[in-house]
Amino acid sequence: MLIGVFSDIHSNLEALTAVFDFFKANRVDLLLCCGDIVGYGPDPQACIEQLRSARIKVVAGNHDWGVTGRISIDHFNHLAARAIQWTKTQLSETEITYLRGLPLILDFGPIHLVHSAPSDPAGWDYIHTLDDAAEEMGAFTAQICLIGHTHIPMAVERIAGQRTRLITFNPFSIRENGKYLINVGGVGQPRDRDPRACCVIIDLIQKQVTFHRLVYDYTITQRKIATVGLPLYLAQRLEMGI
Numbered sequence: 357m358l359i360g361v362f363s364d365i366h367s368n369l370e371a372l373t374a375v376f377d378f379f380k381a382n383r384v385d386l387l388l389c390c391g392d393i394v395g396y397g398p399d400p401q402a403c404i405e406q407l408r409s410a411r412i413k414v415v416a417g418n419h420d421w422g423v424t425g426r427i428s429i430d431h432f433n434h435l436a437a438r439a440i441q442w443t444k445t446q447l448s449e450t451e452i453t454y455l456r457g458l459p460l461i462l463d464f465g466p467i468h469l470v471h472s473a474p475s476d477p478a479g480w481d482y483i484h485t486l487d488d489a490a491e492e493m494g495a496f497t498a499q500i501c502l503i504g505h506t507h508i509p510m511a512v513e514r515i516a517g518q519r520t521r522l523i524t525f526n527p528f529s530i531r532e533n534g535k536y537l538i539n540v541g542g543v544g545q546p547r548d549r550d551p552r553a554c555c556v557i558i559d560l561i562q563k564q565v566t567f568h569r570l571v572y573d574y575t576i577t578q579r580k581i582a583t584v585g586l587p588l589y590l591a592q593r594l595e596m597g598i
């Protein structure tokens with residue numbers, strides 16, 4: 357069984373379309389999304405519609421709940437906050453209700469899904485380092501925990517009785533006695549200086565995880581950002597991958 361995992365679409369329809377086309381071409385059986393469908397980008401409605409109509413399993417991101425008022429956006433930076441305010445004006449009541457209803461946590465077989473830190477999904481902490489990740493390994497009982505939020509792909513493994521270590525190769529194997537925390541990277545606003553959309557395929561039969569990077573035409577997204585009047589930096593950063 358192949359599971360396609362993606363996160364942090366941030367209203368970037370061009371990047372989301374590239375990821376969906378890729379999953380389709382690879383005959384993925386199930387799609388899981390680690391949240392932040394909206395925020396920053398110019399196509400919130402279309403992105404929500406793509407996920408809703410395909411009945412994809414999605415957990416809530418801080419931007420998703422920020423738009424609905426379910427959490428405060430006081431701590432968002434000014435660019436994020438401006439994009440949230442604009443996004444609010446674009447969505448119907450049905451779409452707001454959909455975002456508000458997204459759960460913080462989902463479980464599917466050996467997989468635990470959350471947007472930020474599994475130890476406190478509603479705290480929206482960032483897991484940036486190996487040390488951050490190591491502290492989280494006891495916070496979930498599933499074999500694999502999938503997260504997003506930093507927009508930077510990362511995978512760590514803890515073999516029973518050993519220290520947590522960073523996985524530096526791709527693809528990598530899920531070992532019987534291993535436990536994994538995997539940040540699936542960002543679709544619509546990657547921040548690891550690689551502008552290509554990031555996604556992951558997990559093969560539950562072969563026990564293998566593969567990160568993929570997909571080229572898409574971000575100049576279309578950039579033009580849309582300018583047209584709707586969102587801050588131009590949100591367009592510029594797409595080509596830099598920051």
Ligand code: ZN
Pocket residue numbers: 364366392417419505506507
């Ligand atoms: Zn995000």
